Amino acid sequence: MITRTRIAPSPTGYMHIGTLRTVMFDYFLARQSGGQFVVRIEDTDQARLVEGAVESLLKTFKKMNIDYDEGPILLAEGTLSEKGDVGPYTQSKRLDLYRPYADRLLADGNAYVCFCTSERLVEMRAAQVAAKQNPKYDRRCANLSLEEVKARQAAGEKFVIRMRIPEGESKFVDAIRGEISFNNADVDDQVIIKSDGFASYHLAVVVDDYLMKISHVLRGEEWISSTPKQIILCTMLDIPMPIYAHVPLILNPDKTKLSKRKGDVSVESYLSKGYLPEALINFISTLGYNPKADQEIYERAELVELFDLSKVSRAGAVMNIEKLDWMNHQYLMRLTQSELVAAVQPFTTLDLSTATLQRALMIERERVSKLTEFADKLGAYVGLVAYDPAILTWKKATAEDSALQLKNVTEVIGQLDDATFAKVALLEAAIKEYISSNGLQNGNVLWPLRVALSGLEKSASPYELLWALGKEESVARLQQALAKI
């Protein structure tokens, strides 16, 4: 089975989180079937072009570690190129390819030239809505004579080309939803060539999917209602229809289509909030899709292997940020020390090259769900912040006792060797041994020790703090506390 799937990100400069999910489904499908994953830029709307948008989109693919087989690529020096042999992969460079198809539609009577101005169209629709009718082109230009068309074109009148929707029914089998059908009477005579000469989306994708031999078209559910236009075009042009799969929408908590106003919509914004690429992929790939009943964390290879389009749910799915946070924490816990340091680097201005900070990250990751949260946690390791000496005393002890315990344990710590300081477990064993052999209570020793080391009422364990801070800094902090208590 050769599968060619495609993703058509519009060049708005960021990747929508819903697009990411569609991208992943495309990717899974292509990878598990040995097919190709094609990326195509659909930029036929000149008014909406954004400078540098394609570049930033491709960078997102890179950051997310998603590779595709064909499509535009970003060269090392930052210039755009492309790979694959059915290009170009950018629609604005394919204008000449669309024209013959439009001409053929015209010649066959399946399309017609329309001179209606957008002002008239707006009025017409307003009137239709006022009369409680469906807004739809009234076909005023549908039967203009060839002479009239030529004369008006010669006179320089602006025009578009519309497809002439035939009578009948349009149906297709959606790979996720099953058969979907429309009465053609409800379908509008869609513009296929705009007055600026650009093909509209509908004509462009149909032609491109055909020329690029796309087998599977995965896209958001919002495209269902425009699918009949495309399959009618396929029929008129006598080209095979691809397999369509309309992926359910990602929703705001109020169940409406995910929108910028109600939450983050771009992959970039999630990345900048400190979510790990793989966690985001795991989360978004299993939103509205569940490979196994009782598993949440999946390796990417597993996702590829298990993916099944027919098991994708049909209902929209609310983005559960809390679960994303939980999942990100799971991924954070799985990173190696060097991976963790590299991941946190962009999120903090602190110099993370020191051993202290590397160790601090390993400790504090237990308490955070996003990379951005490390900044706050790290402060305590960089330098001891001022704190109220009163917190050095455990709730079940007195200040005098705390001072005594602190003094004694400082001496013990001062005598521990470097080998002990190399591992949290060894430090813990040594301190516990000291406590039990002297008949002391954990709380009386551990509480003041921990607070003296961190300056905080809530923190990591004293053993972890000793390990991260090292002997010298630990003892210095303990002595500082002793002086204050």
Add this chain to the structure above:
RNA sequence: GGCUCCAUCGUCUAAUGGUUAGGACACGGGCUUUUCAAGCCUGUAACGGGGGUUCGACUCCCCCUGGAGUCACCA
């Protein structure tokens, strides 16, 4: 409003005619514990409603209700 899609715990989902309706997040309780976090155990919580079909419906069909998407010279 027309058309189309959709409908299991608060949220994400499992179940493909026979289960005490399972799991995860979140929430509650407990254990562990110097604090926080984590971990472990555990609890609350769902089949939108009505008709069919069937020995038997979360599962199949119909209607209703509800929600969403879409109705551009945007994709």
